[in-house]
Amino acid sequence: MTSVTPAARPARTPPLAEPSGWHEIHLTVNGEPVTAQVESRLLLSDFLRDRLRLTGTHVGCEHGVCGACTVLVDGTPVRSCLTLAVQCEGAELRTVEGLARPDAPLTPVQEAFHTCHGMQCGFCTPGFLMTATALTEQDERPDDTEVADALSGHLCRCTGYRGIRRALGRALDETYETATDSQHPQHSQQDSRQGE
Ligand code: FES
Ligand code: FES
Structure with a gap:
């Protein structure tokens, strides 16, 4: 019978995780400049809710499934429960409080x-x-597939989604079809600012 000798352990076992470092980050949150010291591992959702007291961003599943924690980072919807605060250095964030x-x-x-x-x-x-909001800020109206894709990242236990779909359709109609000229409202605002 062959006996297996366990491999010798290294003299010193490395730590499972390095101690978390701290970083200074600078970003804009709902139009306000923010500077903060954050730990490397601090989640954006915790940063918003616990440090900035912006509790309108909700946390449900905590692993990227329910979409409740979605915020806009430079205009793009992002799961704040899967994002580190340090990743937002220099970014422009919008939360529901900023609408x-x-x-x-x-x-x-x-x-x-x-x-x-x-x-x-x-x-x-x-x-x-x-x-x-991100869907209504695109240059062109999103098609049905884009809308379905966007909504598929969100779970709702109450509504059955019909009211949500109606609401989104109405918001898209108002944004893209009832603008007084053929341009996207955002572009019209930019044009008028440039003319000042
Ligand atoms: S809390 Fe569910 S996706 Fe972030
Ligand atoms: S979970 Fe969507 S309204 Fe209650």
């Missing part, structure tokens, strides 16, 4: 969700609103 300030009217997307009953308990709503 309509308390003293301002609702955005077309928010208005459409309200009118079309696109929410019930509201837990999933911030994530849907941010993805819907």
Whole structure:
């Protein structure tokens, strides 16, 4: 019978994980400049909720499935539970708090969700609103496949999705079809600013 001698252990076992370092990050959150010291491993969702007290970003599954934690990073919907705060150095972030300030009217997307009953308990709503907002800010209206793809990244336990789909359709109609000229409203704003 052959006996197997266990390999000799190294004299010193390396640590399982290096101690987390700290970094200074600079970013913009809902139009406000933010500078913060963050640990390497700090999640963006925790940074927003615990450090900045922006608790409108909800955390459900914590592993990229439900979409509740979606925020916009440089205009792109991103799962904040799968993103590290340090990855946002220099980025422009928008959360649900940045859509309509308390003293301002609702955005077309928010208005459409309200009118079309696109929410019930509201837990999933911030994530849907941010993805819907990104869809209304594209240069061209997204087609049905793009819309379906975008919505497939979000789970809602209450609505059955019909109200959400209606709301998104309404917001897209308002954004892309009822603009007073043939240009996207964002471009019209940029043109008028350039003319000032
Ligand atoms: S909490 Fe981030 S995707 Fe569910
Ligand atoms: S409205 Fe309750 S989870 Fe979507």
